[in-house]
Amino acid sequence: MSGTETVIADGGLVLRHRSDGHLELRANGIFVMDTRETSTEKALATRALELHSKPGQVLIGGLGLGFTLEAVLADPRVEAVTVVEIEPRLVEWMRAGRIPHGPDLLKDERVHIEVADVAVVLRESHAETYDVVLLDVDNGPGYLVHDANGALYEAPALADARRATSPGGTVVVWSAAEAPALLEVMAQVFDEAEAHSYPVDLQGHSETYWLYVGRLSAAGAPPRNGTN
Template sequence: MPTAYDIPEVLDRREGPYGEVVLRRHGDLLQIIANGCFLMDTSDGRSERRLVDAALAALDERPGPRLLIGGLGVGFSLAHAAANSRWGRITVVEREPAVIDWHRRGPLSGLSRAALSDPRTEIVEADLVAFVNETSATYDALCLDIDNGPGWTVTEDNGGLYEPAGLAGCARLLRPGGVLAVWSAEPSPEFEETLRNAGFRHVRTEEIPVARGVPDVVHLGVRPG
């Protein structure tokens, strides 16, 4: 018979612009669920931190590089970026108002409070696909963590971001020599080839070991100078 510890406690449930989003507590963990699909929790964060570090390591030594993070999630990527003084402006695009609110006033604030109060940080409530297509801003690094990978998207509309036209949009907002880093729950040689065909250089994949199953990965590509 399950104990109270085994049963997740729903902390908040909201109808967002793309369906239902739920924040729940399971033991010591906070979890985000979208339309019944588990997205992420606060159990680790090593792959989200590696996403940011790999992008920075792939950049040249330009001062104060501007970072765009696609997806706020539980805040690991933002918090890690804000803890590094090398980054200049840090912009996070998140399409779910509930997720932003959980960070500003809710249970996730403990993970992101310092980052949100950092003067370098900007939170933009928008769909990342639309933002990429419409913004006139440019960045030195773009870290994408809005899906479970190029072949496993949270919503169907996100799929276009990993196709040639979507990657061309990503390249457009990157400055010469800028880096695209894409988190994925599994390796994708097909996506590596798509990155190369889209004009990115130095394409490679870094593996991040996880407790169980295949490693998470970060796909990396550099816009030509």
């Protein structure tokens, strides 16, 4: 495709085919991700899967350009993946091949796509449904693309994620910047919480991205500090 081609959807979602041959996704004028630097999207999956001996059931909040999903599907232990994406046009682009690797990803029989708000899906999920929950729905609590997503980084939504996760499971949240307050809240909700930084090259600029990991004990103790 031409380097000048840009696809724009209602609501300010833009998929741009850049002159360097890479795709770039923007929402409301804010850079979300591209196909040049994908290590953090993949790390979101691989780090979480490494922490679980049997990650059979996985939920991914945020489809993006599909690289987290791709990394999850590469793990033969994964039996089923539910991807929750609030933007229907992004799912359409994937299915139609606007994102070239999209059709092959979505035709995998293990993949189930839900066009919905991941906060609602987690709140309405049956308890202990998923072994691993991966949340990559925004740029993190300090750089929100959509203000409404701020609630996903707070105790009630994280407690919903915990309730939907099986004992011994893992919830991993991606952030574009260090978020000490998020780590503090996750430490209140989960049995263990830790932060992992990752250096990246973002279009020629050195940046550091973060993964926030919440783990449940195998005993399945209830959320601490009264979060439920």
